[in-house]
Amino acid sequence: MxxxxxxxxxxxxxxxxxxxxxxxxxxxxxxxxxxxxxxxxxxxxxxxxxxxxxxxxxxxxxxxxxxxxxxxxxxxxxxxxxxxxxxxxxxxxxxxxxxxxxxxxxxxxxxxxxxxxxxxxxxxxxxxxxxxxxxxxxxxxxxxxxxxxxxxxxxxxxxxxxxxxxxxxxxxxxxxxxxxxxxxxxxxxxxxxxxxxxxxxxxxxxxxxxxxxxxxxxxxxxxxxxxxxxxxxxxxxxxxxxxxxxxxxxxxxxxxxxxxxxxRGTALLAAEPVADLPQALTIDNDGPSPLLTAGLAAIAAGGHTDLAALNAGLFLGDLPAGVVTKADLHRVLPHPMHLMVTTLPGTELWRLVMEMEKNKGFLRHFHFTGMSFRGKQFGWLDYRGLTVANNRDVYVDGEPLVPNRLYRLTSLDHYLFLPFFPTLEIVGDNELLFPDFLRTVVGRWLAAQYPLK
CATH class of the missing domain: 3.60.21.10 (Metallo-dependent phosphatases)
Structure with missing residues (x-):
């Protein structure tokens, strides 16, 4: 046989x-x-x-x-x-x-x-x-x-x-x-x-x-x-x-x-409008950008947290001004990734942010494939609700981080599979949010911010 x-x-x-x-x-x-x-x-x-x-x-x-x-x-x-x-x-x-x-x-x-x-x-x-x-x-x-x-x-x-x-x-x-x-x-x-x-x-x-x-x-x-x-x-x-x-x-x-x-696939997705942008949302792998800022706001809202972390390389292009469809979202965010909400004390959040800061420069131009990533390079890593001063001082919404306070941060399940942020896996209390993909969450946020006319 x-x-x-x-x-x-x-x-x-x-x-x-x-x-x-x-x-x-x-x-x-x-x-x-x-x-x-x-x-x-x-x-x-x-x-x-x-x-x-x-x-x-x-x-x-x-x-x-x-x-x-x-x-x-x-x-x-x-x-x-x-x-x-x-x-x-x-x-x-x-x-x-x-x-x-x-x-x-x-x-x-x-x-x-x-x-x-x-x-x-x-x-x-x-x-x-x-x-x-x-x-x-x-x-x-x-x-x-x-x-x-x-x-x-x-x-x-x-x-x-x-x-x-x-x-x-x-x-x-x-x-x-x-x-x-x-x-x-x-x-x-x-x-x-x-x-x-x-x-x-x-x-x-x-x-x-x-x-x-x-x-x-x-x-x-x-x-x-x-x-x-x-x-x-x-x-x-x-x-x-x-x-x-x-x-x-x-x-x-x-x-x-x-x-x-x-x-055929593109036409089917393009037939489903999502939002109407008054101006283009652009992405930049080398620094902050409007589309990354929007992505951070979207996942924070999706995870119901004040804090979020996200990398620019996830976005494979810009979103143009005008009507955004599911085809646009799929083109820009084809990855099968879900949101992840991590709960951890301030001491461990500080460690996590230090890991991100340490690897930021290397990751900006780091090329890789697999682990649900369908892009080319990691790109700029940015935060919502978090700032770092003097290389080691972490602020949460403008206030100094409190070591014994519990914090909740939204990122992606994808980060668990990477070797760069071990604190997530070692001490994080991680909740994976199914079934929506990242593009679905971003689309929902865009629809709320920029509804169709």
Whole structure:
């Protein structure tokens, strides 16, 4: 049997025409040889960085998978954390493929309607069991109304329950390569682990005793193919390969198709006006700016705090004067980030501000990617309600900071993942505010300040 697999597509639709044709031709060739075929995805297929995913709440992604004939998928953190609870709950209502997901639960402990702990498929007489796992970001799933559990709490019992019901056991693991290797070592019952999350590429796979690890990198730049030989209901051989999508043939209409995805998403978002600005709000990565000031006011209002901190690099452009639409907000703030309110005593707030001040100069031109950031550089870091004098004296709303007083500061969950502000994680009492993204909060504030005429 042949397993065609993708992972971490992140709505990179620029690769989809070539990738989907490859799926179709590879499936047809395998079927012509009399082989069974499965097409699966390992999660993070959807990413709201693309306007079509944002405008359709991921339904466009599901439609593409339906058309390509996927047989199963699991979710990544972009589907799980990047969507409000109800959006994820209904994301797969019209999917023609099942979702294998064993470690996500409703807050009351019941399984989501859309998720199956095990998906069974029989192809060419071969019984295949597919188990899916997503990365257990406990602190992010909880405020979004979900309960996510460690694999170790789920897998042993699940393996016992399904023993003898399959010929090939496949795990869709959106957990990362180190965890995949751990699973292969400690659970020899697993035949194939199709991995993702850490965007790793295993060109010819990796074998740990009996288990084959496979992964196809990121963004649809590669597609994976696993071949499994089965005799007498037992696996006899396995092989893995990846194909570079850039090397696949291009067709004349591909460019128009790709541009159409972008244009359709942008048009849908542009049809939703938000605010009417009397003048442009500009951004400057090297210092204070009107758009950063507005962003600070917006998150302070969203977090119901007097204090806020935010970096200019989050804003990928200016907002022009006139009507601002959801397309403008998405263009400027494409990041899947949520507000975070941190409560901490004055002594620790002082330490946090000192960390920010120490790193300010370095971060202004610091380039990085990942951790929900879809921009290029961190940019200028600024505050609302906080000032610093003589390098070490911190003032709150113009008054000296009081060491034993509790303060509340609004920033972003993104800052927890960065190594520059350890006080947030070490001593901060952090509340993540779901489901709104930063752009939604900014849009709401702009609508209140500059209502549509």
């Amino acid at each position: 042949t397993i065609i697999h993708t992972n971490d597509l992140h709505s990179h639709f620029e690769h989809w025409p070539k990738l989907s044709r490859y799926i179709a031709t590879t499936r047809a060739a395998a079927l012509a040889r009399g082989e069974g075929v499965l097409v699966v995805d390992d999660g993070d297929a959807m990413d709201r960085v693309h306007p079509l995913s944002e405008a359709t709440d991921g339904q466009a992604n599901v439609d593409l998978f339906n058309a390509a004939g996927y047989d199963a998928a699991t979710i990544g953190n972009n589907e799980g954390i990047g969507n409000p609870h109800d959006t994820l709950a209904h994301l797969y209502d019209h999917a023609t493929f099942p979702v294998a997901l064993a470690n996500l639960f409703e807050a009351d402990g019941t399984r989501p309607v859309f998720a199956k702990p095990v998906v069974y498929r029989t192809v060419a007489g071969i019984r295949v069991a597919i188990i899916g796992f997503t990365a257990p970001y406990f602190d992010s799933y909880r405020p979004n109304g979900w309960s996510v559990r460690p694999v170790a709490d789920i897998l042993p019992g699940l393996l016992a329950d399904i023993r003898g019901s399959y010929d090939v056991l496949v795990v869709l693991s959106h957990l990362g390569l180190p965890t995949d290797r751990y699973l292969a070592t400690h659970y020899p019952q697993l035949d194939v682990i199709i991995g993702g999350h850490t965007h790793h590429l295993l060109p010819t796979g990796e074998t740990d005793q009996h288990t084959l690890l496979a992964a196809a990198g990121k963004y649809g730049e590669h597609v994976g193919v696993v071949t499994v030989d089965v005799a007498a209901h037992a696996v006899t051989a396995m092989r893995a390969a990846t194909v570079a999508v850039a090397d696949l043939p291009e067709e004349a209409e591909d460019a128009a198709t790709i541009a159409g995805y972008q244009a």
